[in-house]
Amino acid sequence: MFGTFRSPAAVYFGCGQRMMLGRVAARFGQRVLVCTDERLAADPVFAALVNDMTANGITVSVFDQVLPDVPVTSVEAAVAKAGETEPDSIVAIGGGSCLDLGKVAALLHTHGGRQQDYYGEFRVPGPVLPVIALPTTAGTGSEVTPVAVLSDPDKPLKVGVSDPHLIPAVAICDPELTVTCPVSLTAVTGADALTHAIESFTTIRRPLTPGLPLDRVFVGKNFLSDNLALEAVRLISGALPAALKNGSDIELRSRLMAGALLAGQAFANAGNAAAHALQYPIGALTHTPHGVGVAALMPYVMQFNLRACIPEFRQIGEAMGCTASDDPEADAVAAIDAVEGLFRDVGIPMTLGELGFAEEKIDWAAEQAMTAARLVANNPVPIEVGDMAAILRAACRGDRAALAH
Structure with missing residues (x-):
């Protein structure tokens, strides 16, 4: 028998569990950068999550320009935002692109360089800024994986960064976040x-x-x-x-x-x-x-x-x-x-x-x-x-x- 199991330090699953976000994020510090897309950022459910973090004493900054397939420009903008706000953790809320961008932003904010420096496997030199992942779709599994898939205009296909250090610190999986999924x-x-x-x-x-x-x-x-x-x-x-x-x-x-x-x-x-x-x-x-x-x-x-x-x-x-x-x-x-x-x-x-x-x-x-x-x-x-x-x-x-x- 042989087995390997790498996973976030904590996975919380269940209806309503999203409302533990403020308490979870507070364990990592008092500053959070949220990575999400423009549509979700305008949703009342998102506002409730931000309010919960604020009520737990957290200063929240929002990057809401995540684009499908995670292009280089989107990554660069998120990393610049992290440089301005110096977060203690990143909260990634949304579909696979939002989660993947949050993971790469955490990587680049921690270790510097460009995303191109990390394409392939085992290229991440050490732990990255903690990521708390809240998926809003039931699909990619990015909330628990060591992979981020990105787009690069210099490459004909999508590219991936694969390293156990990319696994989010915490995954909060609340099925209620998927109810409005088309x-x-x-x-x-x-x-x-x-x-x-x-x-x-x-x-x-x-x-x-x-x-x-x-x-x-x-x-x-x-x-x-x-x-x-x-x-x-x-x-x-x-x-x-x-x-x-x-x-x-x-x-x-x-x-x-x-x-x-x-x-x-x-x-x-x-x-x-x-x-x-x-x-x-x-x-x-x-x-x-x-x-x-x-x-x-x-x-x-x-x-x-x-x-x-x-x-x-x-x-x-x-x-x-x-x-x-x-x-x-x-x-x-x-x-x-x-x-x-x-x-x-x-x-x-x-x-x-x-x-x-x-x-x-x-x-x-x-x-x-x-x-x-x-x-x-x-x-x-x-x-x-x-x-x-x-x-x-x-x-x-x-x-x-x-x-x-």
């Missing part, structure tokens, strides 16, 4: 979280060597992340379709947020794989949301990985309510069918053509996907550029059977 965003973020769970449950199992977690940010399949991932599959798949029909149902919202949290903790340790590597060039070319791309690709990547993942796919199917039979491979294929069917039911396109991806871009996209080395190395089946191209071709044509081995 149907389309609920579907996309829920699908994203489900892909996190599936890929972390089916990553490569590496040889057990002393110090593996010190050598890799993402250690691969292990029994601690497995339990988190499988429960995340059960929660998300069971709640997502119904939550789209009744977004005010707090029990469904709670299950989705719990599933996203557990999936985040799973991939924070095990890692993701080929579907996420392929999404980077797809997203760059089609300008479609990350969750849409990974979900559209997931059934095809699962089909490619089938021969190495029959037991795992079978367990995923059981977690989604599929009936087990005496034929393990048939059960594994049924699990892929169930994942594809769920994504179709919640409005995820089932081919890359529907995203606007052109087949003539396959070779370029396959080559670019291979540059996401940490994701490629995590795939349970060794994968080369030709394999990436085959997956993309099948996904363009809606032809999973072309990937059958």
